[in-house]
Amino acid sequence: MEILRYVAFSTDPAGGNPAGVVLDATGVDDATMLATAAEIGYSETAFVVPSRDGVLDVRYFSPLAEVPFCGHATIATAVAHAERHGTGRLRLRLRTQAGLVTVTTDRTADGTLVATLVSVAPRTEPLEEADLAELLAILGWAAEDLDPALPPRAAFAGAWHPVLATADRKRLAEMRYDMDALTALMDRTGWTTVDLVWRESPTVFHARNPFPPGGVVEDPATGAAAAALGGYLRELGLVATPATVTVHQGVDMGRPSLITVTVPAEPGTGIGVAGAAVPI
Structure with missing residues (x-):
């Protein structure tokens, strides 16, 4: 190969x-x-x-x-x-x-x-209360850390990701968690990464994505989660569509990434995710 x-x-x-x-x-x-x-x-x-x-x-x-x-x-x-x-x-x-x-x-x-x-057609589902409580405990987050305008959901656009939005950028920057505990929870629920986000403006987000099932503490840029986020925003009416959403990821781990998400107005249609790529 x-x-x-x-x-x-x-x-x-x-x-x-x-x-x-x-x-x-x-x-x-x-x-x-x-x-x-x-x-x-x-x-x-x-x-x-x-x-x-x-x-x-x-x-x-x-x-x-x-x-x-x-x-x-x-x-x-x-x-x-x-x-x-x-x-x-x-x-x-x-x-x-x-x-x-x-x-x-x-x-x-x-x-x-x-x-x-x-992406494939996106969809969202409510998070089970017990799973949400366990996830918050593993992250060391309290319910008061969540942004009430962006409710927790499981979102899919090719893979499942719980979307948790914090109202405080500092909380996102201070991310830490028990890798073994989160691995066990994600194995049980079928989540691929956890999409932790903070909304800077209606169409600008900052994200961090723990990925312990893959043996990775954190993903610097997660296109599948960005697509799932776009579907989540449209399905819950949290962005005026059609929309172009910018996701900044990897900043807190020293690998800044820029993801452009295109959200069509039509329900059920795939979400566009764009970005550059260069050889290492």
Whole structure:
């Protein structure tokens, strides 16, 4: 396998979220994919297998387990593919375990390659009271730390993420948690990451994403969670649609990332997630 390494949601290799990319994983078995992801050590590595129908089969592995969908590795894969197969506007169809995802890649005026994915149909569900109480306890948050304008929910746009909004930016900056306890809770609930957010303005958010099921304390940029957040905002009527939402992530861990989320007005339609990617 040729293993490529990219940073997604940043134009600086020292920022964003690193991802491994294998553009041709034909014949590679599950155990080898998992071992390769563990050796690379990034939060996710994408393995692509071309198919006869023109759709690319993509699987995503963290160092510990397979995940159904990963936004930043999708952005990295699209940019890596565009660099090798054409730099103009390029549209890919990706068959993931979460469903069909389309990605377009374009070059900006300054030469930067930017990819935009459109998620599967998003949805939200209430959080079980016991799960919410346990999550708050693990984070060391009190109910008073939550932003009453942004109610806790489980949100999906390819993977499930509980969305917890704090009213205090300082609370977000001070994030700490018991990794073993959160791993156990997330294994039981099927959550991929926890989307902790603070709203700076109606369309600007700051996020942090613990990812213990993948063996990662924190994800510097989580495209799947950003898509889920977009669906959450639309379904609960928390943003005027159509909307463009900016998510800043990774700042508190020294890897600043910029995620652009496009929220169409039509209920049930996929959420757009865009960002740059560059080789490491």
